[in-house]
Amino acid sequence: MATGIKDKVVLLGMGLTEFGERWNMSSDDLMVEAFTEALADAGIEKSAIEAAWLGAALDDVNIGNSAIPLATALRLQNIPVTRVENMCATGTEALRGAVYAVAAGAVDVALALGVEKLKDTGFGGLPIKTKGLANDLWMPYGSAPGTFAQLAGAYRARHGISYEDLKRGMAHVSWKSHQNGALAPKAHLRKPVDMDTILNAPMIADPLGLYDCCGVSDGAACAIVTTPEKARALGKALEDLVAVKAMQICTSHGWENAYGEWDGASVRNTQIAARRAYDEAGIRNQKADIGVAEVHDCFSITELVTMEDLGLSDAGRGAYDFLDGVYDRDGAIPAQVDGGLKCFGHPVGASGLRMAYEVYAQLTDRAGQRQLRDVNFGLTHNLGGQPSNSVSSVSIFGRL
Amino acid sequence: MSANSVKTASGYLPLLRFDRSVARKELRWSGLGGSGKGRRAVAGWDEDALTMAVEAARLAIGEATPEGVTFASTSSPFVDRSMAGLVAEALHLPPALATQDTGGSRRAATSALIRALSGTGTELVAAGEKRRATAGTTQIMAFGDGAGAVSVGPGAGIATCLATVTINADLLDIVTTTERGTPYESEARFVRDEAVSEVYVPGITAALDKAGLTGADIALAVVPEPVGGTYRAVAKLTGLTAPNLCEEIAAAAGDLGAAMPIFGLALALDRAKPGERVLVAGFGNGCDILVFEVTGAGDRSATDALGQGAVLSSLSRFLNLAGALVLDWGPRAEVNQKVSASTLLRHGRDMHGFVGGRDAGGNVQFPKTPVPVRPDATGPEAYEDVVLRDVPGRVASITADRLNFTPDPPFYFGLVQFENGARVTMEHCDVEGPTPEVGESVRMRFRIKAMDRQRQFRTYFWKAAPLTRPSLTEEG
Known part of the structure; x- marks a missing residue:
């Protein structure tokens, strides 16, 4: 077995x-x-x-x-x-x-x-890729912000949260990452940004403004x-040894975008991968045990929904938890302590390993100005594709 | 009297109406702004003669399966690809079907209709136009984009054809060569005088004689005018007293080219009472004249199309949509969208017809895959075809994407949930107001999916549009 x-x-x-x-x-x-x-x-x-x-x-x-x-x-x-x-x-x-x-x-x-x-x-944003010759005949060529922005409307519809509250919660996601990125010497974006600037930024894909999106690096x-x-x-x-406690990946098989039960307000692959990872790592209370989280914050709404999918926030409470500082560097579950994809950067093939690097640094007390106290377990999470058709990974690291 | 009768007639116009007064104001410095009166229908970037003809055809055809389909246009997007075949695929008609493409004159649709009426089989004639013209010309303001479709067959219908006449005359009011691509016009007074004396008067007189009628017997006329005032002069000489619906259409939507008489016929059948007579003309290097006796009612699609839409008040956006303004969209527009012919042959029928499948467990999905998406499916299954184009849907998720390239930003797309359980991530079209909300109802429209600008090729698929269009009357 x-x-x-x-x-x-x-x-x-x-x-x-x-x-x-x-x-x-x-x-x-x-x-x-x-x-x-x-x-x-x-x-x-x-x-x-x-x-x-x-x-x-x-x-x-x-x-x-x-x-x-x-x-x-x-x-x-x-x-x-x-x-x-x-x-x-x-x-x-x-x-x-x-x-x-x-x-x-x-x-x-x-x-x-x-x-x-x-x-x-030679241009900003990710390259636009073919989805395969047959799929190109019908699938939209949405940008990455566009595909993840879909979460926002569905999330509002499911949880009854106002556009304004969700925007503020999302803005705090990015604000927090900019605060953290300023302390990471190897980060791409190292400048703090205030909430008003984030909230009033040009729209990229409704409701995601410029500061709701990570750049490419x-x-x-x-x-x-x-x-x-x-x-x-x-x-x-x-x-000094940091052990791999769990590595789980879950991949879409069409249920979300073709079967008709998914409401678009969460990412089921993350929920499944997280449950398996907690079981594999022997974690029974993730809110208490996860000392640092590096999640796939490609867009602010992604991080917000991910925290619910990981069971770190209750369903529908993500925006409020962010606004309450739960995921700030001095919060209960510090997240994106190195600035995350949002500010550290997102060279796609390297990002999962960058997250592991930060958790490794935190667990070995080598995180410098960003060093957290009493971290026993660190979690990393990636979300590839788009919420309706995704690959989600959840990994957990800790001391032996 | 023709063997076949008109069974249905439908009209389609794109959502946008450009307010000509905007051009008059913006181009005043040049003197090229035109009269500034009325509006013209403007196709979306993802509409062409084929897509609009399909929209009219799906209204006209209902659940029927005709024995033949004719596509008529002077602005067909392909020179050597059967658009009638694609109309048939979009309507999910069987492959064994007589199809014919006709063009070469703005009379293409009326000539096809005359032939269809003289036959004994059932036939659909679908006409669409999206004619290019250069900025500053009379034509770019006079033209309109739109479509009409008419189905004919044996037995009683909504109109019986009493007489048809065709006059050939190489009168070049406008002429468009394949090399030039846009029309070149002759002097308006010459066109009007000769259209009256050499084309319309002989044609209409002969048709009325053939039908045993006088001009006063005609209740409604559909007479395309190459130049304003043509019909007034024709009416004086032929005894016609009926209003000309083409004047109304031209003022509200523009000259629809080959689709004009078919759209006009649909509009006339909305308004005429049974027993009344309608005269329909096709104009272009001569004329076709058809005289009908009305025996039923129209489907009101042309009336609705004229009354609904959204006003476009930006000259630059209009010119961009009309292909008369070259904008450099930068590197993000450099997407290689080369299409594989073998892939298209393998999947095209399901794509164009929006054909999903019902699996053995009853679940409907699009596209069909060897193993169904149903979670308890254990292996490959056979599907029953399910056409999704008329199935009610609603928005499950959506965004207005301003990063992705589209010729008319923003790019709306998202997940659509169909009433029969299918769900498809797809593009949206015809969104002029705020981004639709989750839960809003949508309807399907046949549109250009992608433009391979490197090879000038285009693919077609269906897009979600708001269920209803705003009223132009309310908008003012």
């Missing part, structure tokens, strides 16, 4: 580039920068890595197909290297591949690296994972 992933794998080392408009850095440069930090943190030689996973979501503006660009950039010699892509959950998928390989006993040390070079598109993030035993053998102290 399957026993899950809990405590079978630890983060041996992690690396993260500065996110942002890295005009002078290629994808290769970004990969090398993140990997160099991770390798030093892990305290191993490159030759100790036995397998690698690359997360890269947008191949047309990044590095093209296959995992060869990673093997080439890092000169990983004669080991299996695999590229994964699962929209905004891509970085987490890369980590999951490496973690599963170690947990399975196939290798002792594995690498996961996510990279995205979005600023080479260049960046890379990297993790080297191994077993607890191997980590100890490499000289790591037990108290």
Whole structure:
């Protein structure tokens, strides 16, 4: 019988580039920068890595197909290297591949690296991708803000919250992330923004204004994972080890957008992945146990709804919890402490690993000005695609 | 008297009406603003001659399956692709069907109607026009976008054709070459004089004689005017005393080209009483004249189309929609939308007809997939076709997207819940007011889905539109 992933794998080392408009850095440069930090943190030689996973979501503006660009950039010699892509959950998928390989006993040390070079598109926002030749005949070409803005109207209809209250709750989501991003040296956006500016920003996709949307960034993030035993053998102290407690992914199969029961006000994949992750990690009271959350705040409404889907806010209370400061850095469940996608940035393939990096930093007391107290468990969450057709990942990390 | 009779006749106009006084004011400096009187119907960026013809045709056809479909237009979006075939697919008609595309003259629809009336089978004639013209011309203000459709067949209908006459005359009031793409006009006085003396008077006189009627016997006339005042002169010479509905249509919606006489026929049948006679003309390098005796009532679609809409008061938006203004939309508009012909052949019929499927468990979904979306489905199932175009729907989620490129921002899209259980993420169209709310009712419209601007190709699908249109009377 399957026993899950809990405590079978630890983060041996992690690396993260500065996110942002890295005009002078290629994808290769970004990969090398993140990997160099991770390798030093892990305290191993490159030759100790036995397998690698690359997360890269947008191949047309990044590095093209296959995992060869990673093997080439890092000169990983004669080991299996695999590229994964699962929209905004891509970085987490890369980590999951490496973690599963170690947990399975196939290798002792594995690498996961996510990279995205979005600023080479030549325009703002994500590239517009085909949805497949047959789907293009009928599916709308909605932008990312447009697809997530759908949550807002459905949420208001379900919970009876006014447009104005929801806008204020969403504005607080972004306000909080800008406050936090200012304390993250590697973040893309490091400037606090006041509530009025957020509320009065130009509309992007009703009701999402400019500050309700994360930007797009260049960046890379990297993790080297191994077993607890191997980590100890490499000289790591037990108290320094951050273990993977749970990694769950749930993927749409058409129920939301084609079957007719979904009301559009929540993301069922997140709810399912969260429930499984809490079970896998042995968490019984997530509101009390989760000490830091890095969720997929691609848009303010996404973060707001996600907190309900994760069971951190009660249904219909998300906006009010944000306004009450529950998710502020000094709140009960600090979220997006590094600024999140909103301010740290969102190089798609790297984002899941960036979230793990922040949780790792918090659990190992290396978060600098952002350091929180008494964090036992950290949660990361990605939401790829769109609420009606999504990939959702929930991962939990904690000390051994 | 023709063998076939008119069974139904319908009219369709796009939502927007450009107020011509705006052009007169804005272009006063140039002297190219036109008379500034009335309004013209303006197709959305995602409408063309085909989509509007489909909208008229779906009204006219009801549940019937004709033996033939004719598409008539001088502005067909394709030169060598059967639009009649796409009309048939959009209406989910069987593939074994006589289809014909006709153009080459604004008489295309009336000529097709004459042939259909002289036959013995059931036929649908659908005409649509979205004619391009350059900014500053008389035509860009005079033209209107719209469509009409008429179904004919044996037995009693709503109108019986008493006589038809065709006059050929190579009178070039306007002429559009494939190379130029937009019309070039002749002097108005020459056109009016010759249209009267060489085209209309001989045609109408002969038709009235053939029907055994005098001009005074005609209750309503549908006589397209190449130049204002043409009908007045014709009426004097032929004894016609009836009002010309084309003057009303031209003032409210513009000259609908090949669709004008069909739209006019639909409007006339809304207004005429049984026993009254209606004269319908097609004009263009001669004329077609048809004289009808009314035996039933119209479906009021043309009346509704004239009375409903939204006023467009921006000259630049109008010119953009009319294709007379080139805007550079920047890199975000550079989306490669190349269509695969094999994919289109495989899926096109279900896309154009908006055909979903009912699975073995009774659930309706779109599109059909090998394994149904129903959670307890365990493997591939056969589906019963379910056409969604007329199924009531409501908004389940929606937004006005201002980041995504569209030629007429914003881009509305979201999830639509159909009454039969199907749900489809789709684009919205014809939204002029605030963003529709969750729960609002919508209806389906056949529209251009995507424009491959690199290869000048377009695909078609259905979009959700508000259930009703505002009244132009109330709007003033």
